Amino acid sequence: MFNRAVSRLSRKRPPSEINDSDSKPSSSSQSLNGTTRWATSLENLLEDPEGIKRFREFLKKEFSEENVLFWLACEEFKKTQDKKQMQKKANEIYMSFLSSKASHQVNVEGQSRLDESILEQPHPLMFQKLQDQIFNLMKYDSYSRFLKSDMFLKLKQTEEQEENSSDAQTAAKRASRIYNT
Numbered sequence: 149m150f151n152r153a154v155s156r157l158s159r160k161r162p163p164s165e166i167n168d169s170d171s172k173p174s175s176s177s178q179s180l181n182g183t184t185r186w187a188t189s190l191e192n193l194l195e196d197p198e199g200i201k202r203f204r205e206f207l208k209k210e211f212s213e214e215n216v217l218f219w220l221a222c223e224e225f226k227k228t229q230d231k232k233q234m235q236k237k238a239n240e241i242y243m244s245f246l247s248s249k250a251s252h253q254v255n256v257e258g259q260s261r262l263d264e265s266i267l268e269q270p271h272p273l274m275f276q277k278l279q280d281q282i283f284n285l286m287k288y289d290s291y292s293r294f295l296k297s298d299m300f301l302k303l304k305q306t307e308e309q310e311e312n313s314s315d316a317q318t319a320a321k322r323a324s325r326i327y328n329t
Contacts (some may be wrong), residue, residue: 185199187295210293214245214253215285241275247264256281
């Protein structure tokens with residue numbers, strides 16, 4: 149669903165704003181550094197391996213890491229092509245996150261729970277409704293707390309200090325070239 153939305157958005161942009169994989173991004177949110185980009189949307193955070201790592205650390209402290217683990221497992225599941233692999237992964241997701249005996253059970257609405265029989269005929273989007281629920285739970289609950297957390301604020305401060313230090317060094321190099329010519 150997210151990929152389809154991104155695809156639709158890219159088609160609606162003017163050609164001047166669409167990038168080749170070799171060119172630099174023209175969108176300001178794509179060129180932003182880690183924490184600044186993560187703060188723009190949960191989607192941006194989940195596209196960045198470092199963002200996922202930091203969000204998981206936060207969720208672990210909040211005892212809700214299973215939400216992002218489930219979301220990531222579903223994303224990986226959607227990429228599965230082989231039917232046997234898909235069936236194996238579907239069972240793993242069910243047993244890890246959705247079963248009443250799951251080790252990392254996610255909190256989804258009762259009527260949304262899957263019947264175990266669906267695991268016999270897996271398809272790439274079989275967990276989509278549940279994944280969307282968990283995404284929204286993270287987006288409107290955990291993500292906003294993450295952005296206000298000491299962990300995030302310290303990361304952002306460190307990143308800004310490094311950026312300011314880098315800017316000062318660049319300015320000094322420029323000044324040095326001007327005076328040495």
